[in-house]
Amino acid sequence: MTIITPDRPVAEIHTLPDALRLRREKQPDETAYVFLRDGEEPKESLTYRNLDDAARVRAAAFETADLAGGNAVLLYPSGLEFIRTLVGCMYAGVAGAPVQVPRRRQGVERLRRIADDAATTTVLTTAEVKRDLEERFGDCPELAGLTLIDTEALTAPPAVDPARYEFRAPRPEDIALLQYTSGSTGDPKGVMVTHGNFLSNVVETDELWPCEPDGTVVSWLPLFHDMGMLFGVVLPLWAGVPSYLMAPESFIRRPARWLEAISRFRGTHSAAPSFAYELCARAAEEGKTANVGDLSSWRVAANGAEPVRWRAVRAFTEAFAANGFNPRAMAPGYGLAENTLKATGSPQDREPTVLWLSTRALGEGRIELLGEGAEGATPVVGSGVPVLDTRVRIVAPATRALCPPDRVGEIWVSGPCVAAGYLGRPEASEETFRARLRGSAPASDETHLRTGDLGFLHDGELYVTGRIKDVLIRNGRNYYPQDIELSAEAAAPGLHPNCAAAFSVDDGAEERLVVLVEADGRVLRAPGEQALRRRVRAAIRENHRLEADVVLVVRRGALSKTSSGKVQRRACRQRYEDGALDSFVVPPAGSAQVAR
Known part of the structure; x- marks a missing residue:
C-alpha cells in the first residue's frame, strides 16, 4: 500500500507504525490529535513527533518488561494516553484489547473475563483509573492477579535510547488488536484484527470518503469501540489530518457540543450512530443549538453502528440546513468488528437513498416497492456500496445458497478487511469467518464472513433489515x-x-x-x-x-x-x-x- 505525504512523495507502508514513522519524517510538528475538555476547549494535543516519541518510550518499557509478543488489556478513558499506548503496543508487538473503564461491579467482571480470554494478567491504564479501581473494587476477586500498569509514568530503560532503538517491524498478518464484541453475553469473543486488516479498512474508507489535505476529523465516539477507534484514531493517522476528540459523556450531556466542535474546527469527517443525529435534531427543536454555527465544512457525516432511520436522516438534514449542512454529506454505512469496521458506505456525491417497501412482503422476505408514504410501507435506508476488494453477497442462511435479486438473506462479506477470527475459538472462527457458498469448488480460496445480519441488494446497494437472532x-x-x-x-x-x-x-x-x-x-x-x-x-x-x-x-x-x-x-x-x-x-x- 502507498501513502502520499503533503509534498507528494509516495512511500510503501504495511502497518500503522509505518504510517506514523513517515508522518514524523514529513510533517513532524503538525497537529495529529487534540482532546477537548468538556467537548469544548483544547486540553491536550499531540504532534506526530510527540506521538512517535511517546509510543517509543512505551514500547521500550514493554519490551523490557517482557510484554512484547503477548497480549494486554487497554483500560483507558477518552484521551490521548490511549493513542500513545496503542501505538506503543504496535511498536512492541503487543496485541492490545481495549475495554471500557468499569463504573460498576459488572464492568469489573467483564474486564476479568476479557483478560482471561486474552490469556493475560497485564492491564495498561492511567494513574487515575488505577487508583479508582483499587479504591472502589480492590476487594473484588476479579482484580486478584491482575497487574495494573500506569503507562503515563513509564520511562525508557536507562540503557535504551527510544529514538534510536530498532523495534520489531510487525508483519501485515500479525495481530494488531483484539477487538472484543460489545454483545450482552457473558462469553466475550476477541476479534483478531491484523495490521493488514487495519490498513485495508482505512484505505477503503479513505477511498470512499477521501480526507484530502484539508481534512479534519471530529469524534465523540468511545476509543475502545471499533467505530470510534477507526474514525477517531486510525483514519486521521493514515490520512495525515488532525483529529479533535471528546469524551462520549460530553456529547450525551449536551449533543450540540459535537456540532459546535465541527463548526469551530472546520471538521470535514465525523461519524455517529443514527440515534446521535436524532438527539441533535431534538436539541434543535428545543432551541438548544443556537451556538452551532457553520456546518458547511462537513463533507462526510458517517451514520452507522445500528440500522439507520429515515426519520433521523430527514430530521437532521432539515434541522441544520440553515447552518449550511449539505444533505449529500449524510453517509449511511454498514460495518462490524469482524470486518475491522466498514463494509459498505454511501458515496459522498449523492444524498442517502431510501426504499419504501411493503411491510407485509418484507415480513415474508420479499422486496416489494411502494410509493413514499404509502399505506403499509416501511422506509429502509441504503447503507451504500463496497469499494476496492471488499465484496458483499446475500445468502440463504439455512442452505448457504445465493439469494435471488431483491430477496432478504444473510449478509456475507469477503475481502482483506475480514479479521483473522476469534481468539482461541477455532470452531467458531471456521463457522463465522470462513464460510463457503453452496456449490463453490472445494479447492476455492474464497471464503466469507457470516455477519448474522439480514439485508438485501438493490441496484448494487446494500440495505440492512435486522439481526437474524432478533427477528x-x-x-x-x-x-x-x-x-x-x-x-x-x-x-x-x-x-x-x-x-x-x-x-x-x-x-x-x-x-x-x-x-x-x-x-x-x-x-x-x-x-x-x-x-x-x-x-x-x-x-x-x-x-x-x-x-x-x-x-x-x-x-x-x-x-x-x-x-x-x-x-x-x-x-x-x-x-x-x-x-x-x-x-x-x-x-x-x-x-x-x-x-x-
Whole structure:
C-alpha cells in the first residue's frame, strides 16, 4: 500500500507504525490529535513527533518488561494516553484489547473475563483509573492477579535510547488488536484484527470518503469501540489530518457540543450512530443549538453502528440546513468488528437513498416497492456500496445458497478487511469467518464472513433489515424489532431516541412480545403510565397489525446499551426474565415522592 505525504512523495507502508514513522519524517510538528475538555476547549494535543516519541518510550518499557509478543488489556478513558499506548503496543508487538473503564461491579467482571480470554494478567491504564479501581473494587476477586500498569509514568530503560532503538517491524498478518464484541453475553469473543486488516479498512474508507489535505476529523465516539477507534484514531493517522476528540459523556450531556466542535474546527469527517443525529435534531427543536454555527465544512457525516432511520436522516438534514449542512454529506454505512469496521458506505456525491417497501412482503422476505408514504410501507435506508476488494453477497442462511435479486438473506462479506477470527475459538472462527457458498469448488480460496445480519441488494446497494437472532416470527411472518421500537418511541411526545427494546420471551406455552420503554417523570406526568402503555400498544397494533403482550415502562437509563448507545435486546430480555426491571411510576404533580 502507498501513502502520499503533503509534498507528494509516495512511500510503501504495511502497518500503522509505518504510517506514523513517515508522518514524523514529513510533517513532524503538525497537529495529529487534540482532546477537548468538556467537548469544548483544547486540553491536550499531540504532534506526530510527540506521538512517535511517546509510543517509543512505551514500547521500550514493554519490551523490557517482557510484554512484547503477548497480549494486554487497554483500560483507558477518552484521551490521548490511549493513542500513545496503542501505538506503543504496535511498536512492541503487543496485541492490545481495549475495554471500557468499569463504573460498576459488572464492568469489573467483564474486564476479568476479557483478560482471561486474552490469556493475560497485564492491564495498561492511567494513574487515575488505577487508583479508582483499587479504591472502589480492590476487594473484588476479579482484580486478584491482575497487574495494573500506569503507562503515563513509564520511562525508557536507562540503557535504551527510544529514538534510536530498532523495534520489531510487525508483519501485515500479525495481530494488531483484539477487538472484543460489545454483545450482552457473558462469553466475550476477541476479534483478531491484523495490521493488514487495519490498513485495508482505512484505505477503503479513505477511498470512499477521501480526507484530502484539508481534512479534519471530529469524534465523540468511545476509543475502545471499533467505530470510534477507526474514525477517531486510525483514519486521521493514515490520512495525515488532525483529529479533535471528546469524551462520549460530553456529547450525551449536551449533543450540540459535537456540532459546535465541527463548526469551530472546520471538521470535514465525523461519524455517529443514527440515534446521535436524532438527539441533535431534538436539541434543535428545543432551541438548544443556537451556538452551532457553520456546518458547511462537513463533507462526510458517517451514520452507522445500528440500522439507520429515515426519520433521523430527514430530521437532521432539515434541522441544520440553515447552518449550511449539505444533505449529500449524510453517509449511511454498514460495518462490524469482524470486518475491522466498514463494509459498505454511501458515496459522498449523492444524498442517502431510501426504499419504501411493503411491510407485509418484507415480513415474508420479499422486496416489494411502494410509493413514499404509502399505506403499509416501511422506509429502509441504503447503507451504500463496497469499494476496492471488499465484496458483499446475500445468502440463504439455512442452505448457504445465493439469494435471488431483491430477496432478504444473510449478509456475507469477503475481502482483506475480514479479521483473522476469534481468539482461541477455532470452531467458531471456521463457522463465522470462513464460510463457503453452496456449490463453490472445494479447492476455492474464497471464503466469507457470516455477519448474522439480514439485508438485501438493490441496484448494487446494500440495505440492512435486522439481526437474524432478533427477528420476531408471528404466524409465519418476520417482524423486525427496530421497527416495533420506532413505533413505540413515536407513541407519545417527549420520548427520546433509542428508548425502547422489543423482544420475545417463551413462557412455556407460547412466545410473548415484550416491549420496554424508557421514560422520565416529565413524560409520564402528561399521559400517565397506564395511558403511555395504551398508546404504545395502539401504535404497534396500528403500524404492524401486532399485539404487544407486555409493555413495561422503565426509568430512563434502565435499558442495557452498548458503548455506542445501541440497545442490547438480549441483555434487556435476560434482565426482564430475571425480574431485574421494575415498572417506573411517577405520582401526580405535587406528590412528594417518586415510586418504583
